[in-house]
Amino acid sequence: MPNVMARDRRVIRKPPGARRGEASDVTREDILRADDRRKVWATRAKGGRLRLLWLLIGPGVLVMLGENDGPSMVSYATTGATYGIGFFIPFILLTFLMAFVVQEMTVRLGAATHRGHAQLIFERFGPFWGYFAMGDLVAGNLLTLVTEFIAIQAGGLYFGIPPWVSVACGVALVTASLAYRRYWTWERAVLALAAFNLLFIPAAFFAQPDGAALARAIATWRPLPGGITIAFVTLVLANVGATVTPWMIFFQQSAVVDKGLTAADLAQGRLDTAIGAAVAAAAAIATVVAAAPLFANHIDVTNFASGADFATALRPVLGKAGATLFALGMIEAGSVAAMTISTSSAYAMGETVHSRHSLNLSFHQGGLFYAVAIVSTLAAAAIVLIPGAPLLALVLTVNVIATLLMAPALLLLLLLVNDQEIMGAYANGWLSNLAGGTIAVLIAIVGAIYGVITVFPGLLGN
Amino acid sequence: MASDHSRLTNALEPGQLTSETQRPLPRRELGRKIVALLVLLRIYVIIAIPVVCYAFFHAVLAGK
Numbered sequence: 365m366p367n368v369m370a371r372d373r374r375v376i377r378k379p380p381g382a383r384r385g386e387a388s389d390v391t392r393e394d395i396l397r398a399d400d401r402r403k404v405w406a407t408r409a410k411g412g413r414l415r416l417l418w419l420l421i422g423p424g425v426l427v428m429l430g431e432n433d434g435p436s437m438v439s440y441a442t443t444g445a446t447y448g449i450g451f452f453i454p455f456i457l458l459t460f461l462m463a464f465v466v467q468e469m470t471v472r473l474g475a476a477t478h479r480g481h482a483q484l485i486f487e488r489f490g491p492f493w494g495y496f497a498m499g500d501l502v503a504g505n506l507l508t509l510v511t512e513f514i515a516i517q518a519g520g521l522y523f524g525i526p527p528w529v530s531v532a533c534g535v536a537l538v539t540a541s542l543a544y545r546r547y548w549t550w551e552r553a554v555l556a557l558a559a560f561n562l563l564f565i566p567a568a569f570f571a572q573p574d575g576a577a578l579a580r581a582i583a584t585w586r587p588l589p590g591g592i593t594i595a596f597v598t599l600v601l602a603n604v605g606a607t608v609t610p611w612m613i614f615f616q617q618s619a620v621v622d623k624g625l626t627a628a629d630l631a632q633g634r635l636d637t638a639i640g641a642a643v644a645a646a647a648a649i650a651t652v653v654a655a656a657p658l659f660a661n662h663i664d665v666t667n668f669a670s671g672a673d674f675a676t677a678l679r680p681v682l683g684k685a686g687a688t689l690f691a692l693g694m695i696e697a698g699s700v701a702a703m704t705i706s707t708s709s710a711y712a713m714g715e716t717v718h719s720r721h722s723l724n725l726s727f728h729q730g731g732l733f734y735a736v737a738i739v740s741t742l743a744a745a746a747i748v749l750i751p752g753a754p755l756l757a758l759v760l761t762v763n764v765i766a767t768l769l770m771a772p773a774l775l776l777l778l779l780l781v782n783d784q785e786i787m788g789a790y791a792n793g794w795l796s797n798l799a800g801g802t803i804a805v806l807i808a809i810v811g812a813i814y815g816v817i818t819v820f821p822g823l824l825g826n
Numbered sequence: 827m828a829s830d831h832s833r834l835t836n837a838l839e840p841g842q843l844t845s846e847t848q849r850p851l852p853r854r855e856l857g858r859k860i861v862a863l864l865v866l867l868r869i870y871v872i873i874a875i876p877v878v879c880y881a882f883f884h885a886v887l888a889g890k
Binding site: 389390393394398399401402405477479484487488489490493496624626718720761765768769775779783785808811812 | 838839841843844846847848850851852854856860870871873875877878880881882885
């Protein structure tokens with residue numbers, strides 16, 4: 365590895381009369397990204413497919429496992445506790461298929477344009493729509509970050525750790541991950557942590573699930589106890605919001621750009637996203653299955669304040685080991701999401717105000733970038749420590765908000781990915797447009813239904 | 827310095843260099859139908875958010 369710091373100081377000085385694109389314009393980001401790309405090209409030349417996938421995997425897996433965050437896992441646990449093994453199992457699979465369709469477009473956008481999502485919106489559509497999109501993202505990300513620290517706090521409470529200690533550890537983890545100042549290292553560290561999302565799978569086995577019931581649910585989408593009620597529509601919306609949210613679009617595109625993916629890497633980028641969706645779907649379904657005993661035993665979860673309550677309530681059924689895995693999974697869910705979401709905000713802010721935005725930046729060069737990530741984390745952590753804050757209500761509401769904000773975000777995504785001037789041969793085909801458009805319409809309809817029955821609850825007769 | 831630059835340009839596409847990505851793309855003309863759709867979805871969000879807030883406070887008060 366070349367001496368990056370010495371090279372960085374040498375190339376940044378701009379000689380008089382230097383033209384754009386000359387050596388003087390080369391930055392630390394470019395150098396580090398080029399180092400990563402050389403490994404990819406060398407591996408591609410040797411034909412090492414597995415190693416190539418290893419080098420290119422990251423943004424897709426991170427975004428999918430990052431979306432299995434605190435509120436999402438609580439939504440899945442609430443789903444399992446309220447409806448057991450039935451309708452929502454294949455529904456969750458469907459939501460991850462939707463997530464793959466959406467996120468694959470961000471891979472193509474990033475690889476073809478080498479620009480982040482916020483930057484493209486501002487440059488192609490102007491500041492009016494750009495600031496609307498940023499407003500949605502900032503509000504959604506801050507609310508979601510709060511819920512990540514609720515998850516970290518809840519997991520810590522299960523182990524008897526005081527809230528301020530677990531929240532402080534979460535803040536320290538996010539801050540420490542930014543200290544690498546190297547996209548590759550940050551990505552690998554967060555991937556390693558994200559692997560612990562799979563803890564929900566062994567936890568599910570402790571629930572001794574009925575395999576036949578699981579297969580029957582996937583095949584028939586039944587049972588659906590109680591039919592269509594306000595609770596059902598709310599959980600549908602919450603589960604959709606647990607898999608497709610605006611921050612995922614902004615994060616994955618920016619991560620693809622920061623990682624340096626090009627059109628030559630699209631196959632691996634799609635595979636990365638598909639693997640992420642599959643693994644995250646498995647963890648999500650495992651969470652439903654793990655919590656299903658609460659439904660079977662008619663345990664009322666409406667007054668549960670946090671994920672810790674689920675772990676505690678599940679201890680008689682899953683045993684101490686199973687409940688411990690569940691609580692550890694909640695801590696992981698909150699931690700990984702806190703890292704990816706705070707980084708998503710930092711990327712978007714940098715793209716909006718045209719300042720440098722990369723995990724390859726030094727602290728000096730990326731002051732605003734790192735400040736946004738850290739300040740948003742600190743703000744979210746502080747809100748969580750407010751005494752008497754309504755935690756579970758906030759957790760379930762955030763996913764609903766994320767779903768509602770998804771419809772305009774999807775329209776902007778579809779407009780960009782169909783933009784022939786910037787996408788060229790990589791623009792959407794009719795099938796991608798059909799899938800993406802259908803998802804946008806469905807999300808808008810479900811959101812509208814939620815709004816109507818919230819204001820007029822008598823419409824459903826309950 | 828020149829050899830560093832050529833190593834970079836060999837490893838990266840021209841559009842990946844920071845100097846290139848900082849050059850803004852030209853603004854796109856949005857048709858009336860697209861603007862109408864964007865406005866419609868914006869109204870949808872502006873209406874939906876207070877409804878969600880109402881549901882949130884209702885849930886909080888019901889839980890007390």
